[in-house]
Amino acid sequence: MSSKAISLKDVAAIAGVSVSTASKVLRGGGKASDATRERILEAAARLDYEPNALGQFLAQGRSATIGVLTLNAPGAFTMPVLTAATTALGARDLSVLVSDSRLDRSVVAATVRKFRARKVDGLLVVGDGSGTAMRSVTAGFTVPVVYAYGFSDEPDDVSFVHNGQVAGELAGRHLIELGRRRIAHISASLDDHSARERAEGLASVLAAEGLDLVGGAGFHGDWSRSWGRRAAEDLLASGLDFDAVFCGNDTIAMAASEVFRQAGLRIPADVAIVGFDNLAGLMDQHDRTLTTIDPLLSSVGERAAEYLADAIAGGDYEPGVHRIDGILIEGESSVGPRP
Template identity: 50%
Template sequence: MSERSSVTLSDVAAVAGVSLSTASRALNGGGRISAATRARIAEVARRLDFRPNALAQSFALGRSRTIGILAYNARGAFTEPVLVGAVAHLGGREQACLLYDTGFDPDAMAESVRRLLARRVDGLLVLGDGFQSQLRSVTGDFTVPVVYAHGLTDRAADSCYVPDGEMAGRLAGEHLLSLGRRRIAHITAERHDAAAAGRERGLLTTLAEAGLPAAGDTLRGDWSRASGAAACRRLIESGTPFDAVFCGNDQIALGVESVLLEAGRRVPDDVALVGVDNWETVISGQGTRHLTTVDTGLAGLGAAAAAQVADGRDDPGPHAHPCELVVGATTGGGRPGD
């Protein structure tokens, strides 16, 4: 064992000239200790590279220093970045994580809740798989803070972190308008899908504020590339003039692009395209800049939800997490040679 790793709290107390109990209270943030004494003890701990024993701290504070994470689908393409963001934030705060993945199984969910209750976690973070299914609230089962990420529960008072769909629609609309596009069509999923509804609302509000209607009615299907392609064919066959398309997600946008190219329409010269999700970078890891898209900030969303759990804050209701526009070749940016 190295000399640095064997430094104890008693060593810190001796060098700082205080009692063991005073050193412990100062480093744990408790007790009536002057600011000067607390600062001196902290400085000594840093200089000696004191690393407190996590288990001993847990016993002293009466806390497990463990946050439970209950995922509906931890392996999901959109859940994974939320999970990574949450775990990275908690790790930075020296909080251990205990992950249970239910795989959408109600029995597994119930068993996971029982196990987490038995482990006496300091807080619980529940990870959904998007807006496709409503999360079951487990807040009433716990006496510690419970926060939900990437999904909404069946209980209005629950604290739920979700991507800001309206902001995504606004960012896309404002970008296309800034490029001089004035006939903007919209292709997305069904109206009952909360993500689709928010993104559509953001786009239409932005267009209305600019005194413009959308180019034709919103065309709907599902979130797939094939659905985007089919909707684009309907748009072309309708004869509606359009010079841009905001697509509900990147898969729809790629389907739209394939049909536009088949029809001899140049992207972005004739038609500019914007999607949502930043699939190329966040999900697939390709890191390319072909498709202009809106990144929904899933890692940051996970970190924000984890911060509330770790802080023990009571902040009820939905929290719309901000998005970011990523400009690529489909609106004229990020082309080779630029």
């Protein structure tokens, strides 16, 4: 055989059958006899034949293409979701068309029309954060649509987000296990779904231990460094007794740590700090200065993509929000420096 790519026609010729029969048998169908089926499979194995995935999809009336609509592709937290999702889809022999809306709703509408015209087999919508709702575009498609890193405002849609409730619980349990009993919370506004879930998770763990959150409802503003500094200053000025703080993200945690150190507090001897995001890991740094919750954003993207591929193949489509649990990564801000 020449060095050119092996074709289905070559397999059929070696097996002594028609191209149509060879194709059906290699797809797992057809009514060929056991002997004929064995000849075809042996010929394919001898020639090291790899079926043309695109051709198989087209034969099934599918395009083998997935539309991926991102709301903010350049976002630091969006990228691991997008990368993991496209990798998972590629592993399933699915091509990907990515279009970014740049948070512009008019671009979203135009992209939806483009994907429909391309007859994509499915659509993955990647949001800009698990704390906000995305406008559903599912009604515009006859193929499966899955949302990731953000949830659809339509309850019957399928959405994948990280689990904020579990994140709060992980932080609370960690601090309590370290012997901390006077725990404060600095985060974004409770109008933000992610901030609210993290606060609820922390509160549930404290309540189970008979503990109250320092400051009552906590300190809530936004996700910025400036808010982290101001909230830490307000906590110090309040005169409240505290020995630990769970911060809504790493940015707030680092800003608060700076304020506490400037005030003469030792971390973690006087106050233990836990953040959220695992920014160091996101930037591929092996920095264990800050104890943090890693939301495993890559897992969010991978799970959403695999779910979409399964739904396209005829698998179950379970409406609702699917939450991915994160993990706690210990750092010096709560357990002190390692030997």
